[in-house]
Amino acid sequence: MGYNTWNAFHCEINETVVAAAAVRMKTLGLTDFGYEFVNIDDCYSEKQRNKDGDIVADPVRFPSGMRNLTDFIRTLGLKSGIYSDAGWYTCAGYPGSFQNERRDIKLFQDWGFEFLKYDNCAVPFDEIVREGIVGKYGRMAQAIKDLAQETGKAPVIFSLCEWGKAQPWLWARDMGQSWRTTGDIEPRWDSIASIINRNSFISWASDFYGHNDMDMTYPPTEMLTPLPSGNGNLTYEESKSHFTAWALMKSPLLIGTDLNAVTKKSVEILTNKEIIAINQDKVVGTAITPFRWGVNPDWTFDGRYPAQYWSGTTENGTVFMLLNVLDEPADMFFTLTESPWIRAGRQYAMRDLWTHTDNGTAVRNVTIHGVPAHGVVALLLRDAGDEPEGTQPPCAQPDWCMDKNGTLIEREL
The missing domain is CATH 2.60.40.1180 (Golgi alpha-mannosidase II)
Structure with missing residues (x-):
């Protein structure tokens, strides 16, 4: 549970935006309900690695450095997440992590990040990668495992963003904690309905050990900032449906709206403790x-x-x-x-x-x-x-309902 910058800001991010989102999570009371991650998506780095081969945080957007930013977020009792890609470049054209998996995951952990969203753009030629999708994502999964063994620290949470084309619900639980099941969400009912439809056939795949990631949640806003897609806004009832389906289907709950623009009713949706309790059930991990x-x-x-x-x-x-x-x-x-x-x-x-x-x-x-x-x-x-004695008919479901004497009751109905 937490927040991600992409849907609200796309590439228009900087340390002020991220820090403000973290503070806003506190002031809105979201942290009291289990929201704990502040995740930076694409566009945070320079376009080229440095001479040592490392990703470099954009010094204009993040002048204080990533470590100072994650330290600040940690003072609020929150955790931080970062983004990369399994290909040459990220989806917005920044350095990806292909062939730099060990270097990058160590850098991300040194920066103080505890969560990695890992995308699937800029795929290398077959003659270079010589792997299927499982092997390509497995490179980072192994790097995360190796780093945890070397440092003794908890492994970085690995969220695979493969978009569902390669059916990650069949293989990704051996690598990470969640896997995307569709393309990007849009703040429109037809997008919500389509994602629910696709996940209705695979909702069985979510349990304690991994989660179908249905992408971010979109509570209604006051439209103080235009949505990047230009596609409008969900109604209050649609947002309730959106949040309920995501929570009960055990999807990660990552808010994708500008927290400065959410309405009081939006916060009431996001903090429905009875719905959240089912998403975070400590006894039953399976989805509806x-x-x-x-x-x-x-x-x-x-x-x-x-x-x-x-x-x-x-x-x-x-x-x-x-x-x-x-x-x-x-x-x-x-x-x-x-x-x-x-x-x-x-x-x-x-x-x-x-x-x-x-x-x-x-x-x-x-x-x-x-x-x-x-x-x-x-x-x-x-x-x-x-139920009250004598409730009729004898069986609520009439198929093959039979009296002890052999009479098939369903034929008498």
Whole structure:
């Protein structure tokens, strides 16, 4: 959890911007909810390495030096992250780390950074790299491991930014703590919906040992600074859906908006402690998964209308996410036992994780009326004992429901 400079500032960064973001995280109270990293993205260095082969921090943008900056961030009780690339250059044309992995990771650690976002631009010719994508990222992963063994320090957290084309969820957990699953996010609902759709098929891959990285979060802003993409802003309801999906799918929670422009409601979204508690669950590491798609037949790949009905386990009960992907308000209905985590014949106390209210007991079914367009409902259900005796029909799920005497009940319904 933390902050990244790219979405808000792109290459317009300097030590003042980074330090101000760190201070703003403190003053907004974000650090009290687990946000701890301040990550510098691309464009922080000079265009060429020095005569010794080292990356050089831009002396105009960062005149005090990187170590002084990370030391300042550390005085606030925060940690720092840096950026590089597995190719010749970064995506913005600055020095990448290919063939300099050991040199660069030592420099980053000497500078005081504890997190590395590692991108995938400027790929060397095949006759030079002679590796697949696994080997190319493995070079930095091995450098991080070797440095930790040599220094006795904790290894730098390794966040692979491969964009999902090579299915990093199948191999990257042996290298790093997170892996990007899509291209860059944009502050538009269609971008959010598309990322949710793609991740609905691989949400099983997130656990304690690695996380599908769905890219940064975009809380609404007062637009004090224009968004680099020029694509507008998310609504309050869309931002709630965005944050809920990212948190419950166990994506890293890195804020990508200008913290000077966030609204009070935005901060309320980012500091929803009940949602964050599930993202940071110390007992259950797995993400929520869809149990019904809703608008489309199950398992339909549709970037506009992703899966709507999701559930998963937590240390305190079963969590449900209902996502209204329509452009108008809608009623949403599900049967409890559609979720594999719910026990048949039991009733459940229901808590709304956005209104922070206990909303009675659910028996068999739940209906939520008037879910806003592109809005979300997040519910935590806790077992409340046997359902009332004689509840009908005999099985909430009629498929192959049978009496002890052999009568197939489903045919009588």
